[in-house]
Amino acid sequence: MRKYETVFIADPDLQDQTRTDLFEKVRNIIAKQGGILTNFDDWGNKKLAYEIKKKLRGHYVCITYGGTGDLIKELERNFRLTDDVLKFMTILLSDDVTIEQLEKEIQEAKEQSKPTEKTENESVDGDMSDDETPDDDDEQVEEIED
Numbered sequence: 001m002r003k004y005e006t007v008f009i010a011d012p013d014l015q016d017q018t019r020t021d022l023f024e025k026v027r028n029i030i031a032k033q034g035g036i037l038t039n040f041d042d043w044g045n046k047k048l049a050y051e052i053k054k055k056l057r058g059h060y061v062c063i064t065y066g067g068t069g070d071l072i073k074e075l076e077r078n079f080r081l082t083d084d085v086l087k088f089m090t091i092l093l094s095d096d097v098t099i100e101q102l103e104k105e106i107q108e109a110k111e112q113s114k115p116t117e118k119t120e121n122e123s124v125d126g127d128m129s130d131d132e133t134p135d136d137d138d139e140q141v142e143e144i145e146d
Helices: 016-032 069-081 099-113 136-145
Strands: 002-010 036-052 055-067 085-094
Touching (some): 002 036, 016 036, 036 099, 055 069, 055 085, 055 099, 069 085
Antiparallel strands (some): 002 055, 002 085, 036 055
């Protein structure tokens, strides 16, 4: 079995139910072909680098899974047939992986996704909020002034 990662860009104008159906279809294809889904990461709507099918934004999704070449062929065939997917790309992460290794990854991902307790002083995004991001120009000015 091989480990793959597929990133696909769905139409950002899809209704929530249609998008959910598309995601469920992808999960079903992986399951029917004997694949093991280790991670389904919904990145959300983002600006595209260039216009695709007259769209400037896309809904990005990254999936990591174990399977065979037949699974990839079927998944990509379905991506080509649906108008809901603007682009997709599949890469091979590992040439030889066991089912036990994939199940271990699933367990680790579940453990990492458990919510951790935060103190009142800690922010969700880390030490700085978006407003407190240092500006490179300010740092250069400070260096010149010193």
